[in-house]
Amino acid sequence: LAAEGRLDRDRLLDASLDALQRGFAAFRAQWFGALHEALQPTIDERASRAPTYLALASSPVGATASLALRALAQLDAAGRLDPVEVVAELGPALLAPAKGTARRAITLLAHAVDAAPGCADGASTQLVEALGHPAREVQADALALLMRWCPTPAPALAAVAADRAPGCHPAVRDELARWLDASGGDSGAPSPERRVSARAAPRLRRVPTIADALDPARALAPVDGIDELVELASSAVEAPGDPDDLERLLAGLAACDRTRLRTDGRAATVARRATAIAGRDRPAAQLVARAVVAAFDPPALGGIDDARVRVRGGRSALAIEDLLVARARAVEARLAAETPAPLLSVPTHRGGVLDPGVLAERLARTDVAASDPDLQVALLRVAPDRAGLELLAAALPDDRRATAAVRAWCTAWASVVHDDRAGSVSWSAPTQHHGEYAWCELSVDGIDAAVRSTGLRPMRVVVGRWGGRFAQDPAGVAWMGSIVPWLPSAWARLGVATIGATAGVRDVAHGDVGYLERWFDPAVPWTDAVHLLVALTLDDVRSGVAAAAVDLAVAGWRDGRVDASVLGRHVGALASTAAVTPARWGRTLGEVAATGPDERDAVVEALVAAVAVAEPPRPQTMLALLELLESLVLDTGATIDDPSARAALARCTGGGKTAKVAARLLALEAR
Structure with missing residues (x-):
């Protein structure tokens, strides 16, 4: 469309770059970056x-930083960069977790100083921070430029460099000490008395509560008028994203003035686009598009193929993917028929959460069967x-078809949720x-358990892995x-x-990254199963995952939701x-550790816990972690004092590289 004018x-171009500055998760940001580059600026x-x-060069998303x-x-x-702007703005990119990204930033900074030698002092102030990068190569590149620009460092610059010295690789630290000697500064090498145990003091974990999920600040606002509804529909049809926005769209479609909507030219445009998408795009987009067509242009539904989103019957238990489809199709039918009954399952708070009091009000205004998928969701x-569920059960009229089933659910639901959160994964x-x-097959117990x-x-809460x-x-x-916002362990x-085993060659399921989305929400607890999921996906061969x-x-x-020792x-x-x-894991956990001192300490704790329990088929498989x-x-300047971890390191014997690293770790205690 852009090529056609x-x-x-x-x-x-501007919108795609603007989207990259909005803090999207990596797998979402990659789409906007790809769009920007596809335009070939x-x-x-x-x-x-x-x-x-x-x-954008300092973006925490690696793909975005690389693009920039x-x-x-x-x-x-092409000689089109302002050296002064480069020196002023590029500093944060020097600490990018990815080694290659940081080194490219250093190269740009060096070229800026070559073009404008008067910027050397400002560039040195920025570059000295790169001595704190975890990669030896980045530290070495930074030090080489500092020594070239400032053969005798000024006291302020030397003080910062000395402060970064304890974290430098030993080879870089020696060269740094010689440079600092030229200014009479302290080399900053760690002394024995500064060394501490690698078993950091345990951090208090924050376990989110029901009150956190129902915080008024997390309440979802209804769609504000036709303008927002059309904009939301247009966006969701093209690229379904945040589930909360999809739910707001469904609620807005159900509540809007259809007569006014169908006379709006923008709605007709969106309806035509939705009709084109509804029969050929991915299932989520199809479901959204069909709902939009049902509200904007119901007769058009008859000509759309629904093979990929048909409701399956004949199963004793309804799998979660089938429940989602059945509920979306039921909403679609209700929109097409202009049934005035409220949508029961639209969440009231972010993360798919529904307030019991609001559900009671909705049930009081309608009479649905217990088998209604909207009620089940x-x-x-x-x-x-528990108090809210008791009020919900008490508020239900006795003469409604689903009253007995809902009351039975209210009696058992809190216990089901407690068991899900408290259990360990096998x-x-x-x-x-x-x-x-x-x-190798990765098999998880309890995956077929029915609610x-x-x-x-x-x-x-089960779907087919391949189908x-x-x-x-x-x-x-x-x-x-x-x-299933209240069943974090089942979802994990x-x-x-x-996802299954990540080793070897296997088919790629591009939807897998979606399983991580829920855990970005600070109101969702990290159970034992969640820690397993994160440990597994940190090992995934796919860069997006x-x-x-x-x-x-x-x-x-x-x-504060992660327990480093459990992850380890x-x-x-x-x-x-x-x-x-x-x-x-050597790469991904290294990237995590590079984001800050607290994360670094947590990774150390996780690695010590991993070493303590690991029984690898071959010692060398642990080399990257060690x-x-x-x-x-x-x-x-830490030491390893966990007895189980030390015993595991002591079992790494021989003349190989793994044994040598293990021996050096054990020897740290004597320093």
């Missing part, structure tokens, strides 16, 4: 957006507050053999997750079972099987 090219177009690229630095490199090669979403990873072939209640059809409707649809997976077990897992681990540590135990247990490739642990404890 039907869309403003400059607006698309010219040098002039890039030059006019240089300040935005400079800001590539654009800046093109401008640099509402019951899964209702907050398990799994196995047996190696299967067929002739000359061998592979049962008197008078209601049993519901199972599920949403296997290639992250938006659909995230929407499924919003149906489903994610683990669906692994990047999302890194972002998730950082978010969880920063808001799952890493160690997985490393004891053939289900994973432990070397990948090398990362060594690097981090050298940064902090």
Whole structure:
């Protein structure tokens, strides 16, 4: 459309860059970056957006930072970068977790000083912070430039460098000490008395409560008029995203003035686009598009193929993906028929949460069968507050068809939620053999357990790993997750079972990243099963999944929901099987550790816990983890004093690289 002149090219370029600054998770941000690059900006177009690229170079999303630095490199090669702006704005990119990103930023900074030597002092002030980067190569690049620009460092610069010295790689630290000697400064090498135990004092974990989920600040606002409804529908049809917005759209469609809506030219345009999408896009987009068509242009539904989103019958228990489809199709039918009854399951708060009091009000205004999928989703979403459930049960009229079933649900629901959160996850990873072939299967117990209640059809939080409707649809997976906000362990077990073993060659299910979406919400607790899911996805070979897992681990540590030792135990247990490739953790956990001192300490705690329980098939499979642990404890001046971890390190004998790293870790105590 831009090539045809039907869309403003400059607006698309600006909007795609603006989206990259909105804090989206990595897997969402990648789409906007791909759109921006697909437009193939010219040098002039890039030059006019240089300040935005400079800001994006420090993005926590690796793909976004790489995009920005590539654009800046093109401008640099064309002589279109302002050296003063580069020196002023590029500093945060020097500490990017990815080694390559940080080194490219250093190169740009060096070119800026070459073009404007008067900027050397300002550039040195920025560059000295790169001595705190975890990668030895970044530290070495930074130090080489500092020594070139400032052969005799000023006292203020030397003081900052000395402060960063304890975290430097030993080889870099020696060179740094010689440079600082030229200014009479302290080299900053860690002394024995500064060393501490790698078993950090346990941090108090924050366990989210029901009150957190029902916080008024998390309440969802209804759609405000036709203007917002049309805009929301247009966005959701093209790219279904946040499940809360999809639910707000359904509620807005049900509540709007249809006569006025159908005379709005914008609605007709959206309806035509939705009609085109409804028969050929991914299932989540199809469901949204069909609902929009049902509200905007009901007769058009008859000509749309619904093969991929048909309701399946004949099953004793309703799988969660089928429940989502059945409920969406029921809402679609209600919209097409202009039935005035309220939508029972639309959440009242972010994360798919439904207030029991609001559900009571909705049920009082309608009479539905206990088998109604909208009611079943509402019951899964209702907050398990015992007082609220008692009021809900008491408020139901005795003459309604679903009253007995809802009251039975209210009696048992809080206990079901408690058991889900309190339980530990049990799994196995047996190696299967067929002739000359061998592979590892990751099996999670309890994946088929059904949620049962008197008078209601049993519901199972399970989908087919390869044949599920949403296997290639992250938006659909995230929407499924919003149906079970109070069953975090069940949802995490489903994610683990669906993703499966990450080692070796396997089919790629692009919807898998959607299983991580729920845990970014600070009101959702991290149970034992959630820690297993994050440990597994940190090892994933797919960059989109692994990047999302890194972002998730950082978010969880920063808001206090992660237990580092629990995560570490799952890493160690997985490393004891053939289900994973432990070397990948060396990269992803290193990226987590690079985001800050608290995250670094947490990764050290997790690695010590992993070493303590791991029984790897070959010692060398732990090499990347041990090398990362060594690097981090050298940064902090820590020692390993956990008895189980020390015993595991002592078992690494021989002349190989793994044994040498283990020996160095054990020897730290004597320093």
